Amino acid sequence: MADSNYDVIVLGSGPGGYVAAIRCAQLGLKTAIVERELLGGICLNWGCIPTKALLRSAEIMHYAQHAKDYGLKIAGEIEADLEAVVKRSRGVAKQLNQGVTHLMKKNKIAVHMGEGTMTGPTSMTVKGEKGEEKLSAKHVIVATGARARDLPFAKADGKRIWTYRTAMTPPEMPKKLLVIGSGAIGIEFASFYNDMGADVTVVEMLDRIVPVEDADVSAFLQKSLTKQGMTIMTGAGVEELKATDKGVSAKIKAKDGKTQDQEFTHCIVAIGIQPNTENIGLDKLVEMDRGFIQIDDYGRTRSKGLWAIGDCTPGPWLAHKASHEGVTAAEAIAQELGKKHLHPHPLNRDAIPGCTYCHPQIASVGMTEAKAKEAGYEVKVGTFPFIGNGKAIALGEAEGFTKTVFDAKTGELLGAHMVGAEVTEMIQGYVISKTLETTEAELMQTVFPHPTISESMHESVLAAYGKVIHV
Structure with missing residues (x-):
């Protein structure tokens, strides 16, 4: 049995956990990470990344099946090799898992593979490849994530x-x-x-x-x-x-x-999901709501020295939100440990984008039109269809639109909503706008490159104020 003491131990190595560990190490803190399965967690190994690899294969197949729409001929029937598609997806996940392993070594983060159980706010036991280890730290970050929720009357069997x-x-x-x-x-x-x-x-x-x-x-x-x-x-x-x-x-x-x-x-x-917070010694250490650990805007729980981030905390349950929380918690911990030059910012949940990679894609940030009205805002709303966008037409992707919602009194961008080709790449423009507290005036004065689908973002803003050009 080995004993190890750290400044910070991170329980879970998903996009919240491993990012938090790297930031702690960058700040000069002696850091360890505990993982029971695969470095990178669900997102990297079984979620965000491999699903995008699958969807890319489906997208290529979709284009191949519609080759004639682009003036092309493909001889023979287009067939999907499911085994090869899955193999490619798993290869992508493996490559990124190895990348996280490299990052742990590069940042001198100790990795303890095994099942971690809290024995106090800043201590735990790990049962794994090295037997049972006792670990302690000045601070612990819980980043145990979540798993798929089963139907109560029909649990998943992996077959049907x-x-x-x-x-x-x-x-x-x-x-x-x-x-x-x-x-x-x-x-x-x-x-x-x-x-x-x-x-x-x-x-x-x-x-x-x-x-x-x-x-x-x-x-x-x-x-x-x-x-x-x-x-x-x-x-x-x-x-x-x-x-x-x-x-x-x-x-x-x-x-x-x-x-x-x-x-x-x-x-x-x-x-939906359920958090991985049961049977790991948290019951008497943190406040929970439906299993989700309750935290402040920096990730602190009710127990001094114990923090939580990511999908085991209140939503939205998104990888990028978990990573951002990880950096915030790491900097807040470093500040408490004497690095007074750090000034971590609390998470702004109104500026977290959401992306869904179906065909067509959807992406959004901030309030929907209905939510803005429910909140008491008088709104100005602009919508611009992709059929009015030259690049979308040239790509054969004229299906979609961009919609923006503004506070009619102040011009504040309350929300943006997009559906169509590549909108998951474009939504970040609106996220930055919200972070900078941009109004319609700045967005109208911004020069968007031509020809791009992103011009629909500009036209949507113009539409909200009766200045739209191309419809």
């Missing part, structure tokens, strides 16, 4: 009923797929398997898909996905789900109250 994890390494290609839940994870997998040739049905309990997005985006995406061949059922619920050797039997209650019995070959459950 899948969570995202099986959906990334499928044992076979679904012929008829049921996706329960239309958040980012559900819609991304629905889009992937639809492009790969599956017959996809999406069931959403609320009255519209991607319900956290602006209502206009939800409506546009549903129309687009339906046009692509998906069946979308909103205001509906799965009341019963049974797996058999041959498929999945589902009892679905539709919006009209009528119950339908349907058969599928496979089902993906994407109804």
Whole structure:
């Protein structure tokens, strides 16, 4: 049994944990990280990155199938090699996992592989490849993340009923797929398997898909996905789900109250997440709400020296939010340990972008139009369709729009919402605008390069104030 003392121990090595550890090390703190499975956590190994590799393959297949739209001929039938697609995705994840391993060595961060259990606010035991270790530190950051939530009446079996994890390494290609839940994870997998040739049905309990997005985006995406061949059922619920050797039997209650019995070959459950906070000694150390650790704006819990970041804390549950929290917590800890020149800034949850990589993509930041009105704002709203954008037309990607929401009294940018090609790359322009507290005046005076799809961002702002040019 080994004893080790550190300035900071980070429990969990996802995009929150490993970034926090690197920032602590950069600030001269003796740092360790504890990981029970793979460095990089879920996002890098089983989430954000490998799913984007899968979706890229589906995108290429989509373009190949529509080659004639671009004046091209491809001889023979376009077929998906699912095994090769998955192999490529896993290779991408492996490469990035090795990258995190390198970063740990480069920054002289001690790595303890094993299951960590808190024995106090700043101490833990780790059971793993080195047997049982006792670790202690001046500060501990909990970054244990979250996992997929199961249906209470039909737990995932990895054969017929899948969570995202099986959906990334499928044992076979679904012929008829049921996706329960239309958040980012559900819609991304629905889009992937639809492009790969599956017959996809999406069931959403609320009255519209991607319900956290602006209502206009939800409506546009549903129309687009339906046009692509998906069946979308909103205001509906799965009341019963049974797996058999041959498929999945589902009892679905539709919006009209009528119950339908349907058969599928496979089902993906994407109804949200639950935090990994049980059975690791946190119960008496932190305050929790539905399992999520309650923190202040810097990541502090109620126990001195114990911090928490990422998906085990309140949302939004996004990798980039976790990384930002990791840096904030690291700098706040360093400040407490004597580095008074540091001035960490609390997280601004109003300026965290959300991206969904379906086809077409969606991206947003800030308030929806409805939320802004609920908050009491008088709003000015501008929308610009991609059909009015030269680059989008040239790319054959004229499907989509950009929408901006402003405070009519001050010109403050309250929110921005986009659907269409490459919007996940463009949304950062609006995120920076919100961070800088930009008004419509600065955005109008900004010169956008031509020809780019980003010009739709400028036109959307102009539209909000009756100055739009190209419609």
